[in-house]
Amino acid sequence: MDDPARGFRFGALAHRNFRLFFLGQGVSLIGTWMQNIAQGWLVLELTNSPFYVGLVSALGSLGVLLLTIYGGILADRTDKHRLVVLTQSLSMLPALGLAALVWTKTVTAWHVAALAGLLGVVNAFDVPARQALIVELVGKEDLMSAIALNSSAFNAARVIGPAVAGAVIGALGVGICFFLNGVSYLAVIAGLLAMRLPRYERRPGGASAWAGLREVVAFIRSDRRVSTVVVLMGLFSIFGFPYLVMMPVFARDVLHRGAAGYGVMMTSVGIGALVGALGVALLGRQIPKGPTLIAAGGSFGVLLVAFALSKVYLLSVALLALTGGAMIVNNALANTTIQTLVPDALRGRLMGFYAFVFVGLAPLGSLEVGTLAERIGTPAAVALGGAVTTLALAIAAWRVPELRRT
Template sequence: MSASIRTVPALASLRHRNFRLFLGGQFLSVCGTWMQSVAHGWLVLTLTNSALAVGLVTALGALPILLFTLYGGVLADRVNKHRLILILQSLMLCEALALGVLTAFHWVNVAWVIGLAVLFGLLTAFEVPTRQAFVADLVGKEDLMNAIALNSSSFNLSRVIGPAIAGTVIAGIGIAACFFANAVSYIAVIAGLLLMRLPPAAPRTGSDRNEGLGEGFRYIVGSRWPRTLILLTATLSVFGYSFIAMLPVYARDVVKVGA
């Protein structure tokens, strides 16, 4: 018995112009986001001289993501994803710009940092599920797995590049420069979204928000592999990714170096 296996080119999804625009903009934007994450930790450490404060501010910024991401996913299924991402990315640009201005002019304090961190977390809770669902609209089912793989590779590459650039920028220019760089990086995403040629969005119908959440919960609870993957991802997010937020503390107190 023989079975035919379809070979998919490694860059198959890049044949879609809209996805190329999306991937390029997202790579630059996520690099900027990681730069801001590192600079954020340095800023809190500079203001408070407390490792505990760095962790608390990071946790407060992550709280809206924990509470509202499910609602973000439901909303993404019911609205024009392209328009929603444009709005959210524009608001994120304003948040980064505000943080940069406050820092550059020495107007920033812990209350401002916490408020903007919570705002960014709230925007992220709606932007991430919408952005991930938007990929399917750009490439279709045939190239979706390849697009997801490339998107994941881009994210992980930016996680290496972003903090490295942040350290260089903080040491050479200052913390505020990282926030301004992140604000500029959002322009790449917004420009890519505006340049896309998309078919008219079909009218969306379906159950209300609470029913949508209920369907999602029932699927996760009743499906072994999705449930396992979500638990593993949650564990990694809580115990594995926290090191990024604490890098400034580690650099200053353990390695005894600056940015």
């Protein structure tokens, strides 16, 4: 661990290794959001079906659903830094492949789905290792700051990426978005390689993977706060967060806007989320985690219902900003609560389990909202998801008083 640089205001930024990670990740995330926008728009143009938009998004998370728990076990048993360098390098390939397919005019929906699935497999190992690596870069004392700053970078990219993508798609097509995303991975790889970390010492061989999984499940069940947060994030992943998958449909079919309007809508989500993340980073330990998580999660569900029912573009954009802010405060506090309570020896496995419910269950959510959108309409499908998340949060607040006191 490097010595803190005293001149930085935010605690986590006092660590050189985290600064390298933060800056490289920030550049790469802009490319990721450009690809997310381009991919949704490309699938809609190729298929003209909300179901297929949801299906491709689901396939992008299928690998996480199937493999991320094993990815967490691997993260506890190997050099996390080297593992993240490898996964970030592999993540370049699907992006560059999509760019080539678009530019050669041979792309089909199944190409997009297959490459999204490949990226999902890589993410199954990347997400738990990257999340568990953060504490090694900053230590537990600055962990909450690091999580909030990572959320800030993610959502700053959510502001910049969709805005750039919307303009670029209209002027140059979707192919350039995929290419720029592929190139952007070089920034985070360079940052990782420039870090100065202690030599990794391999731990003696431990129990089997199955025994390791039983150990983390036993820990989750032993603490009602942890188990409640995990269940809530699973429900949010299935019923709440998939509203983002339906943004191309809202933009084109509900609010009657093109690619530029779609980009503005996603940018609005990012602005709200960025403000929320920066608020968490600034206030840090002053925030009561449990009550704030409950308030943010409940607000997210109510705002989601309001957005789904809106037919006015500017009102929808404003509601998306508020929804994004509530969503990221909820997510940052859920992550912080879990990472604060978990023992170091279980961190990789627990983050693998957390990624399973937070990212891995997203395929079910994407399929759920896509299927419902085909049957009852996109606004009704998204509004129903908002109602479910609000109800789940209310039940958790009532039945788990220790969460309110966290």
